[in-house]
Amino acid sequence: MPTSHSRTGVASVCAAALTFSGLLVTGLFAAQPAAAADPAGFQNIRINEVTSSNNDTVELYNSGSTAVNISGWKMSDDAFSPQSFSPSAGSVPAGGFVTFNSPKGLGDSDKLVIYTADGTVVDRVEWATDGAKPAMARCGGDGTGAWVTATVAATFGAANAGGCPSSVPAASRVRINEVTSNGADTVELYNGGTSAVSIGSWKYVDGDTTHSPVSISSSSPxxxxxPAGGYVTFSSGLGLGDNDSVFLLNSTGSTIDSVTWATDGAKPSDERCANGTGWFRTAVTATPGGANSCSGSGGGGGGQTGQLLGGGGALTSGCAPEAATGTGTTPAGTLAWPGGLDVTIADNVCAFTTSTGPEGRDISGLAFDPANPSVLWAAKNKNWLYKLVKSNGKWVPDATWSATGKQIRFAGGSGEPDAEGLTVGADGHLYVTSERDNTNNTAPKDTVMEFDPAATGSTLTPVHQWDMTAQFPQLDTGSKDDANLGFEGVGYVPDSWLTANGWLDPLTGAAYNPANYPLHGSGLYFAGLEWDGSLHVYGLNSDSSFTTFTTIATGKASVMDVTYDAATQRIVATCDNTCGETHTFLKVNAGGAIVPDVTYTNPAVMPADNLEGFAIAPASTCVNGFREAVWSDDGIYGFGSGSSSYGHALYSGTFPC
Structure with a gap:
């Protein structure tokens, strides 16, 4: 549940190269392509500096949060067809630079176009006579700044600040500020300077290299x-489509500004955030002729960063979302989300209000049913379980199980478990963690409860219950906040994975042998502690006793959910905004210990809320190399009041198979 605590000293978790079935994959997965054969994040590669002297050097900059492979990419000027070039490195690191020398030479009045290996236009710049001497550079921000002729030595391979003039010309303060390919094909220009700028002879062109530039006046006489601080809009006579670009040229043909986007990136529009200066991102609402809304879409990147889709419906009475708390920093070495950039709101507004929880503390733990992946189980903080099924693209309560969820109790039928984590065991039963009894919320009650989902009735009581409260005296201070930092997540991990990967049993110092623990079933349970981000490994015995195996450091400040993913053969520890909305994948290392392997952020379009639940669908559901991933918002806050996500608890995206 949301708290106001903060964490420091989060350890870095760096990506490693792993081998699966003989295939080498950098990090953990090959990320989703933005187009058929284009590498993920290609829109974040921008021409950043170019010279038509001194070996005709070109600099590329990566504005994104993960490296982009540029193998096989090509370039052209205004006289020759696309040619291969030899970059200083095969990929451009996040926030980094790669340089190359033009294979055919660049002229005093010329243009440069960069293409992916598949022929998609990535970026383009044009200049007039001597415009690229000593260099043409983006000034005012690498990757986003205005194109200006450098007045001092070029700065290839480094930030452009040293090569930029002290004052950017007034015309260079005009920026493409918003563009839509949603039927109207509208382009908005913004003047960030202090004086009016004449654009009567300016032109624009799209990403089709067979098109010639068109005058703005022909589209908008x-x-x-x-005016200073003002806007001009015009409709593109060339038409704008998916995976397209707009390039703005002045009267001499020099590039003023540009934007490139991927599929649906300009629907309803692609806009700069902040207005006039920031990176482009997909907007929720187009605002041509006015300040950009900059709400409901992710930031960071020169092109398409995904869309948050869905929502709708008015916020109903009895549902009171709460703002996120406890926001912290993202661990160093974290990589960008490897799945799809787009995310869909996946539930009906205010769908999970109950008699014990109408105020906004909503869905926490999530788990796909491995025996029936069309079922998603969910735990609501104040002692409720839901069986969810898909209906019209949304996860809704299964009316044949309970249209309003089933209430759960502790053993003996008492209390209100503060249900947080949820996993499905090999027997098909639901294993739920609780931090405390909400009827006595100043005292911890860190327990794991086993429920039979086939049991009848509207209230479920445990088949077995295991109480680990005594292991965490630091939570028993009489403070409800401390009591609220216990078991947040739990994941069932099969013995077969532990033995196949050579896990050393911490209790014996030898290879784990499940036969040594005859009452524990066929796997162990990994409970995540919010207090310090550790995982606690238990064997849950059929006589209601338990075996404590070890504590595992995840390298994170907190853990809000835990899952075992058979497809990647990893345990996943999820943290919400406390540690930057991240997911750490853990493996068994060569020494037989379970350790962090790689950490990913959420898709950029998602809100930074108390997203406490995370589940990945089994590989059996894969379509075109991807499967569903689902997140839950404990506070149903979304992007706040008035946003399309306000009052919603579930988000759906994609994850590699």
Missing amino acids: SATSI
């Missing part, structure tokens, strides 16, 4: 100048 009244667009002759832009």
Whole structure:
């Protein structure tokens, strides 16, 4: 549940190269392509500096949060067809630079176009006579700044600040500010300077290299100048599509600004955030002719960063979302989300209000049913379980099980478990963690409860219950906040994975032998502690006793959910905004210990809320190399009041198979 605590000293978790079935994969997965054969994040590669002298050097900059492979990419100028080039490195690191020398030379008045190996236009710049001497550079921000002729020595391989003039010309303060390919094909220009700029002879062109530039005045005869701090809009006569670009040229043919986007990136629009200066991102609402809304979509990147889709419906009475708390920093070495960039709101508004929890503390633990992946189980903090099924693309309560969820109790039918974590055991039963009894919320009650989902009635009581409260005296201070930092997540991990990967039993110092623990079933349970981000490994015995095996450091400040993913052969420890909305995948290392392997962020379009639940669908559900991933918001806050995500608890995206 949301708290106001903060964490420090989060350990870094760096990516490693892993081998699966003989295939080498960098990090953990090959990320989703933005187009058929284009590498993920290609829109974040921007031409950052170019010179038509001194070996005709070109600099590329990566504005994204993960490296982009540029193998096989090509370039052209205004006289020759696309040619291969030899970059200083095969990929451009996040926030880094790669340089190369033009294979055919660049002229005093020329243009440069960069293509992916599949022929998609990535970026383009044009300059007039001597415009690229000593260099043409983006000034005011690598990757986003205005194109200006450098006045001092070029700065290839480094930030452009040293090569930029002290004052950017007024015309270079005009920026493409918003663009839509949603039927109207509208382009908005913004003047960030202090004086009006004449644009009567300016032109624009799209990403089709067979098209010639078109004058703005032919599309909008009244667009002759832009006042200081003002806007001009015009409709593209060239048409704008998916995976397209707009390039703005002044009267001499020099590039003023550009934007490139992927599929649906300009629907409803692609806009700069902050207005006039920031990176482009997909908007929830187009605002041509006015300040950009900058709400409901992710940031960071020069092109498409995904969309948050769905929502709708008015916020109903009895549902009171709460703002996120406890926001912390993202661990160093974290990689960008490897799945799809788009995310869908996946539930009906205010769908999980109950008699014990109408105020906004909502869904926490999530788990796909491995025997029936069309079922998603969910735990609500104040002692409720839901069986969810898909209906019209949304996860809704299964009316044949309970349209309003089933209430759970502790053993003996008493109390209100503060249900947080949820997993499905090999027997098909639900194993739920609780931090405390909400009827006495100042005292911890860190327990794991086993429920039979086939049991009848509207209230479920445990088949077995295991109480580990005594192991965590630091939580028993009389403070409800401390009591609220116990078991947040739990994941069932099969013995077969532990033995196949050579896990050393911490209790014996030898290879784990399940036969040594005859009452524990066929796997162990990994409970995540919010207090310090550790995992606690238990054998849950059929006589209601338990075996404590070890504690595992995840390298994270907190853990909010735990899952075992058979497809990647990893245990996943999830943290919410406390540690940057991240997921750490853990493996068994060569020494037989379970250790962090790689950490990923959420898709950029998602809100930074108390997203406490995370589940990945089994590989059996894969379509075109991807499967569903689902997140739950404990506070149903979304992007706040008035946003399309306000009052919703579930988000759906994709994850590699």
